[in-house]
Amino acid sequence: MYRPAQPCYMTSLKRYLTVVCLFLILLPCSLGVAAATPTPPRNIILMISDGLGPSAITAAREYYGSFALDEFFTGTIRTHSHDSAVTDSAAAATALATGVRTRNRVIGLAPDKTPLRTIMQEAKARNMATALIVTTPVTHATPAAFVAHVQHRKLMYDVAEQEANSGTDLLLGGGTMDWLPATKGGCRPDKQDLLSMLKQRGYHTATYQNNTLQIPALPAIGLFSRDNMDYVIDRRADSGPGLAEMTRQALVQLAKHQQGFILMVEGSRIDHAAHDNDAAAMLEEIRAYDETARVVLDFAKRDGATLVISVSDHETGGMSIGRDRDNKSYYAWRPEVLRKVRASSTAIAKLIIAGADPVSTVLKYTGLPGLTVQEQQELVQLSHAARETYKQSSGCSSRWQAGELQEKLKKPWKVSAVKQLRYWISEKVSQHALVGWTTHGHTGTDINLYAYGPGYENFRGNFPITYIAKAVAELMDFKRISAQIRKYQ
């Protein structure tokens, strides 16, 4: 039988179907290729845990049971600065904000002193909302590096002025002293009232009353203390909002912004407690950072278009879990000792300097079981020296003006008797808790990196600290940042 037509027709149908099927099979593959160039995140939240190293994270996880960022761990960061294996916060924050390494103490300037473009300035130019939230003065090194450019981190009056003129949509933290003249309780030698100036320009004031933080609308500024905000462990009713609360309320406002936002939120005083080797105060600061991370991750999960990055700028204190004591190495640590501590070493030292009995005050607030006779003698001596040298000051001398920079830099730096008293109290607690410390400064160890949300996969690995800004610039197509990074590579 001759049946040419049908088979012939069937053959061509089969061919057609095969081509269609192949196309359908290959289509998702080609879409997959397209997905490798993803839509950029609408919002970026950069969390910075100042001074938080890997050992302290281990301690914190054990101390209160979990660490919210654990499941978003993506890598580690090498922190060294342009001129040192051990960075300070100014150089590290400059690297995070601009993608360029600079010298320690320098804010937002390249080693050749050229002002550097920051990711926050690029976001502003893109009509994204910008926000800085900290628990130090908002003029402190980390927040400063995202919007200001000064040759030394102590030039905080200049930083405040640059922040006031930066167009930053939200500033929350401490440090009215840098914004107000002496007549209004501040330190500004030029007698400017930058807060009134911002009000005239349409800034709202964030307020904290009856445990409630209110940010009426953006742009807004809220400074809740004259200098640093209180340590979490020392918080009282008038201490102002906590980091998690500031972040929660900020996100309500920022989320309204159609063009997206970039928020830098810093667990600022983890570093301060670690400088004092004050384990109990540090763990409470980490707990507040962890609570803040939960607020941020909740937001990002609901939003779906927010990239969250959490990173430290360096480790502070060189903490160890387990230590030597009385010529013996201990394979243990005792978090229960730290749970009994009810105040920071800073607050305890303040009470002693104000006249409280050294021994009973230390025992009352640290929860230590007792002090040896020799320890009591040491403490009384240190307390005496601290009272002798302590001068009630306005705190203004901690801020410098550009004209006096060279003179100030010549002065030799030494540990004050007040600091020695604080260090001693911290060390007694650490000995009992079997927590070790190697420095009252920073270390050069690698620190942890966490990421969640669209683009998070770009943060898997071990990177130089400049990589964060580089990856953000590539994701967001911040061309000027990418060009600047190539120039200084």
Ligand SMILES: [Zn+2]
């Ligand atoms: Zn730092």
